[in-house]
Amino acid sequence: MSNLRRAVLITYPSEEAIKEATSLANTVGYSVERIVKQRHITRSKYGIGRGKAEEVKELVKQLKLEVIIFDEVLKPTQQYHLASLCQIEIVDRERLILEIFERRASTAESRIQIKLAQLRYDMVRAREKVRLAKMGEQPGFFGMGKYDADIYYLDINKRAAVLKKKLEREEKRRDLHRVQRLKAGLSTVSIAGYTSAGKTTLFNILTGESKNTGQGLFTTLSTFTRAMKLNTRKVLISDTVGFISKLPAYMIDAFKSTLHELTHSDLILLVLDISQSIEEMGRKLDSSIHIINELGVPMTKILYVLNKADLIDIDDAFDKSAYLSILDSKKRILPVSAKTGFNVTQLKNLISLLVFPEEEKEDLMSLGEPNESISS
Ligand SMILES: Nc1nc2c(ncn2[C@@H]2O[C@H](COP(=O)(O)OP(=O)(O)OP(=O)(O)O)[C@@H](O)[C@H]2O)c(=O)[nH]1
Ligand SMILES: [Mg+2]
Structure with missing residues (x-):
């Protein structure tokens, strides 16, 4: 181009x-x-x-x-x-x-979220411009005087309030669906993680779906939910919007309704790209944990999925997972490859164990052993 x-x-x-x-x-x-x-x-x-x-x-x-x-x-x-x-x-x-x-928003809800986030971005800058205009530093604010700048600021505020109302209505609709699901007695699992970690690829292999994946960032921009079979049981599994670092709090706020899926899930699969350096993984893990905390999700609900294990030496994968688990011994960690299917059966077993603990008492001691061909 x-x-x-x-x-x-x-x-x-x-x-x-x-x-x-x-x-x-x-x-x-x-x-x-x-x-x-x-x-x-x-x-x-x-x-x-x-x-x-x-x-x-x-x-x-x-x-x-x-x-x-x-x-x-x-x-x-x-x-x-x-x-x-x-x-x-x-x-x-x-x-x-x-x-x-803005380019990728495809649902009514995500479009409202973007507009709201854009307004907040403008609002902060408008506030600053009003301040500068008052100090006489920047008299021509889009060719407006001080008074006009104040009006502009108020107008942004008003539009933001209207959008928030709309968003609340969308959220209520979502909540209704959620209640219906609970009534159906289905547990929910969400796939979360840094953008490009391989969430959608994992979602596809777990559900048999063929949702878009891609090397670029933010391929997925709205939550998508499907049923997944686990032996004799069924759970609902959701693919969500990716995280990124240096994301301002208000943007997390704007996306809260999309990410609400996480707040209400029984289990979160936090996907990490294990092919990256340990420092990079750590940085992305920190960003992810930060956002998950912002959403008020208890850490006990997290299962760490170390994806793209096919790209590195399998010993390295276990070293890295060991290293990350040392940081917090309670962490539940499993290396997988969403691409080759490596450890995906183990992942399903583990999900089953964590979501239905009363029924899955048999031991899963061999979890995470490289007992499945990595290139299968
Ligand atoms: N080698 C390898 N590549 C993978 C694996 N999983 C995903 N990928 C690749 O990583 C890239 C990102 O995958 P996606 O599934 O789109 O990642 P995502 O986390 O959904 O990304 P966003 O929706 O953009 O946040 C794609 O090019 C995938 O083909 C894996 O296990 N191994
Ligand atoms: Mg995706």
Whole structure:
């Protein structure tokens, strides 16, 4: 595509940070022409140091770039200062994620959620602009005076309130479904985890579905539920929206109704990509746990699924799972491959054991042993 918007990306020096930010940028249609790396990108007037900011300004001019992608959530003042210095639009991490969500939202509910999140994004910035306008620092706010800026701010507030009402109605409808399910006596299991961990691939292999999977981030943007057979019993299993780090709390809030599925589940399969470095896994695990805590889900409901075991040496997989379980001995962990089917039968057994403890007393001591061909 030639209509990609040419961007300079400002991010952290780690390879993983660069990869993730580039992938986010590509997903929304930016081509990353240059990468500027900085250890600290949340400090100071411009997010980055003055010298670096000047460097970016030069780059933008020389390469005729159209946008700066800033891989952090910038304070509105920082965003304003950097944009003024470089005379160019800034897309920070928060807006990047919002843009992806906007493109991928397919249900009425997720569209309301995105709109709400966008309004909050604007609201914070409008508040800042009103403040700057009052200090006389930025008299022309979209060509408006102070009074107009106040009105604009109130208007955003009002629209947000209307959307919240709508969202509540959608939530109520969901709750009704949930009650019906409970009446049907079915237990629920949810698949959660960092984006691209392989949740949908796992969902497909467990249910026989063929939902879209993909290398990009946020392939799945709304919850999907299906029945899954476990020996003689049946449970409902849901695939959910992926997590990402540096997600502001209000965005988690906007997605709470989608993620409510997790709050009400009997068991959460927290999927981790085990083919990544232990540091990277740890970082993503932290982000996931943070969001799960925000949702008020008890940690005792989590079963850790270490996916993509086919990509690494099996001993390595067990080392990694051991390492992660050392951090908290109560963790329940199983390496699997959603792609090859490795350990998927064991996973089903474990789900069965955890969801129906009274009926599945027989031991599952051999769980996690590499007794199933990894390439089957
Ligand atoms: N090698 C290998 N690749 C896998 C495995 N599971 C998933 N993948 C790949 O990882 C990528 C992401 O898989 P998805 O199932 O879409 O991941 P997801 O967690 O649903 O991602 P989002 O919906 O975007 O949050 C795809 O390219 C899959 O083919 C696995 O066990 N082994
Ligand atoms: Mg998915």
